[in-house]
Amino acid sequence: MSSRRKIGYTAAGTGLVIFLAFLYFPSSVLDGEKGDPSQSAIEVDLHDVYFETILAARNLHRPFPKMAVREDNPDSPEKIVLGRLLFFDPILSGDNTISCAHCHHPDLGFTDNRGQSMGRNGDGVGSGRKGGTVLRRGSPTIWNAAFNHAQFWDGRADDLEHQAIFPITDSxxxxxxxxxxxxxxSAIPEYADQFRNAFGGDKPVSFQNTAYSIASFERTILSDNSRFDKYTRGDQAALSTNERHGLNVFRSLKTRCFECHNIPTFNNPDFKVVGVPDLDPEKPDLGRF
Incomplete structure (x- = not known):
């Protein structure tokens, strides 16, 4: 047997042992700490090299996908600042009572914590909002929405610039x-100056530039430095023991959560038929079709 073949078998065997160790040993062992005495655990003495290899085998730290940006709307600090102001300003609504943040509130994960969002004539924010028009769907989060290849639950918008048009004009x-x-x-001097600084031109205050600046702001809403992200970069203290156990269950073949909630965005770019019944059988939600 050639030395090359021996090396190949040795590498394959080592990889198999590491893979089986990751599946069999509890996370407390792999994280280098003693597990719960009430649980059956196998304490092993792993050398640093194996410990590091097992951590690498988890394949948790993955780069974010490439972010698509329109050629006619490159991001700039001026657009982002303007977009943030517009996002939280109810001036975008016909009666000046509802802003983008009413349905995409930062304290609620940039959603509204409602099964069905509430539009015009409503009062309040989140699950306590009342008195308004109940919409047929809930608000999707803006976290990492810049990586979606289509926007809305049914994918009817091509990108964030296209998406911003719909809720503003929807009755x-x-x-x-x-x-x-x-x-x-245009009647607000501060806004006129902001649009001029961001876009220039003869008519900087326009509906298109409003949507473009909001999209530029939304591209900054990224979850790339959460405690989970820190954990994937090697900070073992970023997640508690229970959270690490939960992560193992999340990634296991018993739950298969990871098949739809992919790392690192915990999202999936595809559209799925999941069999959720219609809220109103007389008004079926046909989804993407």
Whole structure:
């Protein structure tokens, strides 16, 4: 047997042992700490080299996908600042009572914590919002939405710039007219200056530039430095013991959560038929079709 073949068998055997160790040993062992005495655990003395290899075998630290940006809307600090102001300003709605943040609130994971969102004429934020038009779907989160290849639950918008148009003009949501919004924004000197700094040109305050600046801001809403991200980069203290056990269950073949909630965004770019029944059988939600 050649030395090359021996080396190949040795490498394969080592990889198999490491893989089986990861599946069999509890996370407390792999993390180098003593497990719960009430649980049956096998204490092993792993050399540093094997410990590091097992951690690498977890394959948790993965790069974020490439972010698509329109050629006619490159991001800039001026656009991001303007987009943030507009995102939280109810001036985007016809009666100046609802902003983007009412349905995508940062304290609620950039959603509204409702099964079905509430649009115009409502009062309040989140699950306590009442009195308004109940929409047929809930608000998707903006976290990492910049990596989606289509926007909305049904994918009807191509990108964030396209998506921003829909809720502003929808009669059940913000119910704002394009020309009216341009007039209102132009009448505020501070906004006029912000648009001029961000876009320049003869008519910087426009409905398109409003959508473009909001999209630029939303591309900054990224979860790339959470405690989980720190854990994947080697900070073992970033997650508690229970959280690490939960992560093992999340990634196991028993739950298969990872098949739809892929690392690192915990999202999936595809559209799935999951068999959720319609809330109103007389008004079926056809989804993407």
């Amino acid at each position: 059940t949501e913000m119910n704002q007219g394009r020309e009216e919004l341009e007039r209102e924004l």
